[in-house]
Amino acid sequence: MLSAHDTIQRLGGIARGSQLERLGFDRRTLSRRVDCGEIERLRPGVFASGRIPDDVRTAVLHGGAVTCVTVLRAHGIWTLPAALAVHVWLGPGRHGHQHPGCTCVIHYYRGTRPLASASLVVALVHFRRCAGDEAFFAAYESAWRLGKLSQAARAQVRAALPQNARWLVDIARSDADSGLESLLRLRLHLLGIRLDCQVTIDGVGRVDFVIARRLILEADGKSNHDDASHRHKDLVRDSAASARGYETLRFDYAQIVHNWAEVQRAILAAINRSSTRD
Numbered sequence: 001m002l003s004a005h006d007t008i009q010r011l012g013g014i015a016r017g018s019q020l021e022r023l024g025f026d027r028r029t030l031s032r033r034v035d036c037g038e039i040e041r042l043r044p045g046v047f048a049s050g051r052i053p054d055d056v057r058t059a060v061l062h063g064g065a066v067t068c069v070t071v072l073r074a075h076g077i078w079t080l081p082a083a084l085a086v087h088v089w090l091g092p093g094r095h096g097h098q099h100p101g102c103t104c105v106i107h108y109y110r111g112t113r114p115l116a117s118a119s120l121v122v123a124l125v126h127f128r129r130c131a132g133d134e135a136f137f138a139a140y141e142s143a144w145r146l147g148k149l150s151q152a153a154r155a156q157v158r159a160a161l162p163q164n165a166r167w168l169v170d171i172a173r174s175d176a177d178s179g180l181e182s183l184l185r186l187r188l189h190l191l192g193i194r195l196d197c198q199v200t201i202d203g204v205g206r207v208d209f210v211i212a213r214r215l216i217l218e219a220d221g222k223s224n225h226d227d228a229s230h231r232h233k234d235l236v237r238d239s240a241a242s243a244r245g246y247e248t249l250r251f252d253y254a255q256i257v258h259n260w261a262e263v264q265r266a267i268l269a270a271i272n273r274s275s276t277r278d
Contacts, residue, residue: 004033008049014060014116017045043097046115055086056116061099064088065114067107068130071123078142078179079127080135080257089113089126105130121153125160128168137168137186138179145174173197180219180256181208187260188267204240207248214274216241216248217267219256247274 004025008015017030025033030047033039039049042060052060055074059066068087069079087105090096091113096106107126118126120143128136140157143149149157158169171189175198176182188195195209195217209217220234238248247270251263 003038004030004047005038005049008039008047012116013050013052014042014046014048014056016115017047020047058086058099058102058104059088060116061097062086062088062090062102062104062106063094063097064090064106065117067109067118067123068105068126069123071118071120072127072139072143074117075120075143075148076146077139077148078182079139080131080179080183087126087130089118120148121156121160124157128161128165133165133168134183134186136165137172138182140169141172141174141176141182142179144172145176177208178219178221180221180251180253183256184217184219184251184263185209187264191264193267193271201241201244201246203244204237204246207237207241210246211267211271212274214246215267215270216246218248218250220250220252 002010004020007020007023007025011019017027020030021027030039030041034041034047039047042048042052042057043063046060048057048060053074055066055070059070065088066074066086067089070087072079085103085105087107088096089107089109092108092110094108096104107130109126109129111122124136124140124143127139140149144154154169158166161169168186171186173185176185177198185195185197193211195211197209198206199210200206201210201216207216208219211217218234234250238250241248249266249270251266255263
């Protein structure tokens with residue numbers, strides 16, 4: 001018979017006492033294993049062994065499973081906004097357990113709640129309900145770009161969304177380099193502006209978007225464009241684009257996320273200038 005430690009490890013590192021009892025471990029045995037430090041009791045009826053991620057530990061202590069942005073963040077998925085609090089799925093009619101330093105964000109969504117962590121598909125659906133369409137769209141494209149959503153998983157996400165939100169999945173792409181690109185494209189789509197995405201221009205290279213074959217839009221994330229070397233390369237690219245008849249507009253995180261009205265005015269003005277030259 002496996003030890004309690006090994007059994008819990010094979011069950012994913014966390015297990016309910018009722019599950020362990022069905023495998024032959026009675027309550028007295030589990031208590032002895034806790035007392036000797038072989039396993040850990042996270043809360044009454046829930047045991048763990050080995051290293052448990054801090055967010056998962058927090059959710060289990062609260063009486064639920066991690067979900068929403070907490071799961072997305074663990075997968076390295078781009079999210080808006082940046083989140084620090086742990087999002088916990090309790091399920092309808094459930095009551096959480098306060099614990100030291102508790103800042104948990106609670107979700108009471110329906111469904112079969114797992115013991116420790118919601119699946120990525122479920123977390124994305126919860127994220128849309130929690131953070132809205134734009135945040136969901138950027139996270140969905142990021143997850144797809146990272147290779148974390150199979151065709152079957154994408155279909156599951158779509159089916160779980162309400163009818164009036166499925167268009168977000170339908171227009172999503174797998175080649176968005178950043179969440180900023182996703183936000184920019186979604187917002188311009190809502191304005192009825194058609195963009196060509198990830199366009200390669202001779203002598204310039206690949207650019208994020210082109211509108212009407214003349215206007216280049218670039219969404220510059222801080223990590224990729226903040227140092228002097230990247231800034232110089234951007235200027236060289238913009239000069240090469242200008243020599244080929246293009247106008248380039250660049251927008252950073254703060255502009256796209258916090259000052260969209262200014263970004264929209266700049267883009268519409270550039271489109272108007274381009275149309276008057278035709």
